[in-house]
Amino acid sequence: MLTEFGKIFVFILLAVFFVLIAFFLAKLIRPSRPTREKLETYECGENPEGSPWVRFNLRFYVVALIFIIFDVEVVLLFPWALSYQDYGIYGFLVGIIFLLVLGLGMAYEWRKGDLEWARPKQIPPKLKKIKEELTEAVME
Amino acid sequence: MYDIILDFTGNEILSMFISAALPLFMFILPFALVAVLAERKVSAFMQDRLGPTRVGPKGLLQTVADILKLFQKEDIVASNADKKLFNLAPILVFAGSFAVFAAIPFSGAYIGTFADVGIFFVVAISSLVVAGILMAGWASNNKYSLLGAVRSAAQIISYEIPTALVILSLVMLAGTLNLYELTEMQTEYFWNWYIFGGPATGIQKILLIPFMIVGFIILYISTLAEVNRTPFDIPEAESELVAGYHTEYSGMKFAIFFLAEYANMFAVSAIVATLFFGGFQSPFGYLGDLFGVEWLIPIEQFGWFTVKGLFFVFVQMWLRWTLPRLRVDQLMTMCWKYMIPYAFVNLIIIGIISLI
Numbered sequence: 102m103l104t105e106f107g108k109i110f111v112f113i114l115l116a117v118f119f120v121l122i123a124f125f126l127a128k129l130i131r132p133s134r135p136t137r138e139k140l141e142t143y144e145c146g147e148n149p150e151g152s153p154w155v156r157f158n159l160r161f162y163v164v165a166l167i168f169i170i171f172d173v174e175v176v177l178l179f180p181w182a183l184s185y186q187d188y189g190i191y192g193f194l195v196g197i198i199f200l201l202v203l204g205l206g207m208a209y210e211w212r213k214g215d216l217e218w219a220r221p222k223q224i225p226p227k228l229k230k231i232k233e234e235l236t237e238a239v240m241e
Numbered sequence: 242m243y244d245i246i247l248d249f250t251g252n253e254i255l256s257m258f259i260s261a262a263l264p265l266f267m268f269i270l271p272f273a274l275v276a277v278l279a280e281r282k283v284s285a286f287m288q289d290r291l292g293p294t295r296v297g298p299k300g301l302l303q304t305v306a307d308i309l310k311l312f313q314k315e316d317i318v319a320s321n322a323d324k325k326l327f328n329l330a331p332i333l334v335f336a337g338s339f340a341v342f343a344a345i346p347f348s349g350a351y352i353g354t355f356a357d358v359g360i361f362f363v364v365a366i367s368s369l370v371v372a373g374i375l376m377a378g379w380a381s382n383n384k385y386s387l388l389g390a391v392r393s394a395a396q397i398i399s400y401e402i403p404t405a406l407v408i409l410s411l412v413m414l415a416g417t418l419n420l421y422e423l424t425e426m427q428t429e430y431f432w433n434w435y436i437f438g439g440p441a442t443g444i445q446k447i448l449l450i451p452f453m454i455v456g457f458i459i460l461y462i463s464t465l466a467e468v469n470r471t472p473f474d475i476p477e478a479e480s481e482l483v484a485g486y487h488t489e490y491s492g493m494k495f496a497i498f499f500l501a502e503y504a505n506m507f508a509v510s511a512i513v514a515t516l517f518f519g520g521f522q523s524p525f526g527y528l529g530d531l532f533g534v535e536w537l538i539p540i541e542q543f544g545w546f547t548v549k550g551l552f553f554v555f556v557q558m559w560l561r562w563t564l565p566r567l568r569v570d571q572l573m574t575m576c577w578k579y580m581i582p583y584a585f586v587n588l589i590i591i592g593i594i595s596l597i
Contacts (some may be wrong), residue, residue, distance in 0.1 A: 103253045105356035108243075109343045111257045112353055117267060120332045120497055127312050127493035140320040143488055153321070153382045161395045164573065168398040171581075174407040179361055182413040186595065193596055197589060204585060212292035218570030218575040223578050 163215055174203055242351040261353060264342045271415050273503040277304045278560050287562040314492035319382065322489060326380035331490070331497040337369030338501045341508040346421045347546055348521045350539035359419040360412070363512060364405055367467070370505070371397050374476075374486050377498075381489040389485025392569065393469060393476030399576045400466040400473075406584035407460040410591040411516055414439055414449075431524035436517040448594050452587055457517045459584050461553075465508035466576070468502065470557050472564040473572060479481035510553035514546070521546040 343353035378390020391558035418431030431572030477485035
């Protein structure tokens, strides 16, 4: 007996088979003459320089973290969206309170500058005035 | 459709495989053939060029020739690459984008699965593409690929949130996740489409219209970003990253990435059409009803579905040649500071209206 989810699985299986068969057919007719230059990592024709695992912006990691919070929230909200009308105004309020708490978290992140891609530079306190006062004190 | 094939063959697994093969061979492959050519012809038209003209009459067979060429191309796997993951990535990307079609109703007579999770499944399974893209970028062992993959992943997951929020607001109105049932609610005339407030009546319907339009715009922009189309194509920005995550791929593997991209393009267009524009429903009655020909209706429905889907694909191509590419920081600002708050407020307002 094939369930509805079984049908989805058949779709995924078919996609995998389709790709594998396409690879196999291409393998039968394509040439294979590897040379050292061909197998080198592509870098616009130059010799590859340094490690390919370059350091990338830490922001990507922060985005992934914020995404997890929101995605879990969406998963929680789907069942609520399906059934809140059965409970009238109270059902709606429950969801809204949850959303507001989440919005508060988002506002905090926004205020802290975590949604900024290029983080604003920290402005250190001005030392010039203190310096002037100090020199005055020393002069006296 | 599945039931008819089941009657014919008598084997469940076999008939499901045939039923699942129908959208792949009857729809996605011909669509990709046409769309690749259309993309080149549209761009040529917009830039006052001719586009491909040599192969076949007026260049119509250009894509077929391209595919034959890709079949014969040598498959180069760089010696530095992680071979297992490198080969697995295109399979994963294609499986993710094809599985989406399981939940999309093509016409009244064809839908892959009646599973109740419907649109939720679509949102979930399309994330499989992110894993495939990251895998491709990491396994290529190439700087361009890695940067392209990381950018692409960040972009897709960010824009998934406004998409999910807009879908959520529709689910609140419809009370179902199944796309087939959602389409059946928008039946008869075009003012029953969700862009015009859905099957609601009276004051509720009038109040809903502006917020539905806002929801549609948010959904369309974020799905555009999810399939990495211009103006959101920074993962493949040719001028800085060569080709993004598929820089190292060649031959058939590259073709599969390309096919998955076009399948995704149609999938998101079909979802937009299904959610807001009545899916396979005709904007007015059916010819089949008029003449009393029962079997004509599913064919007409399939026609409407194709027309609506292709229209949104055409808009994607149109935007590609109209708008310049965004910068990474602009892209993230757009998502986190504009689309998500708007989608949030939209969700809450639609919730309040639904209680009236």
